[in-house]
Amino acid sequence: MDYDNDGDLDISSGSYTGEIYYFECQDDGKFLQGKCLVDKENVDLKAQSYSITVEAWDFDADGDLDLILGTRISSVELFENIGTREAPIYAAKSKKLKTQGGKPIKGSNAHRADWDGDGVLDLVLGTEWGGVHWYRNVGSSNKPIYGDRQIIVEQPEFKQRTEEEGPEFSGSRSKVFVTDWDKDGMNDLLVGDVQWLNYTLPPLTAEEEAEKMKLQPEYEKLNKVLDELNDEKISYQRKKIEIPEEVNSRYDAAYEAWLPVYRKMSKFDREKSNTHGWVWLYR
């Protein structure tokens, strides 16, 4: 996006925390480190949800760039630019996007593209559980009105797969980008994902087995202490009472004691998994 209309490409990004980071391109083509976009009161813009993505386009055809946010499991949100194209100022609170029929529009990234080739820009979205959806724009590109949710790529059936087997399709938490990959005149999809593939390590040696057995009682004891303290913290949260500092301190100390032993015990686990993130081409 050219955030400030100065003729160069700036970059914006969502974040887990729900704030929107902005990387400004300078005259020499280098980028400034990211900073949070703020509202007119200089308060960081914060989505109503978390784990967000962002695209910028002129949603309401008033000549400036608005921010459209995909969220992990909640509605797509929009921060309206109440400033100008050159000097954006964003409304302090986002609005949730809904369909013509009043249903919430949801997706982990909200990408604008003319999916059905009717010349009007639609909304194409990745999803938390995988697959790709779209909402047809039954209005116009300048005044979008979205129809009901439709499927482009179905949510994949969950299967626990191994490294040896490899993946079959795109996985969960999909992020989608519409492109004509091979310029054949038809829309293709790039779909990013996350997947976990399992693998099994060789059996423990006799020495490792003995070491594990020796460590087990201490690990169980530390686990029990940590569980109890966790329950104690939750009990305060359920009562909507602030957790006493003394309880937090005891929990932190228990966690510090538990962590190194947990790490040692984890080394004895034979069933492991790797986290992957691939980019899939659907055409």
Add this chain to the structure above:
Amino acid sequence: MFGQFEEGECDMWITTILLLVTACVELDTPKEIPQFEKPVRIESKGIPIDVTVGHAAPYMHDFDGDGIADLLVGEFGDVDFPVERLPKRIRDESDSKGAFSQGRLRIYKNHGSDTQPKFNGFEYLQAGDGFASIPST
């Protein structure tokens, strides 16, 4: 101008529970699901692009201005995010240190063409004195 929007806030937990309950029935009946070839993974240097700690987020843009679209891919990352660049509201929380990773952006320059893209490795987007990054967890 924004008549399609809902102003009210939703409680996250309620939303989550509702989602779990309705996930199987909420989808509108699709008019027609497009048919694709079996999907393939985009490769760089002959092997599938596989970003650090997953959560790949692809985007195509002519980043180097050579007239050919390049591939940009966001990733989760595995390096601690610097506390001083966290949002103000969580910067001073006692447990914020080490709680977030640096989600970065990979730039795969297209060494092929617009009709036959080809990628030979990537560089992370740089910003300021280091990598451009956002907090992920």
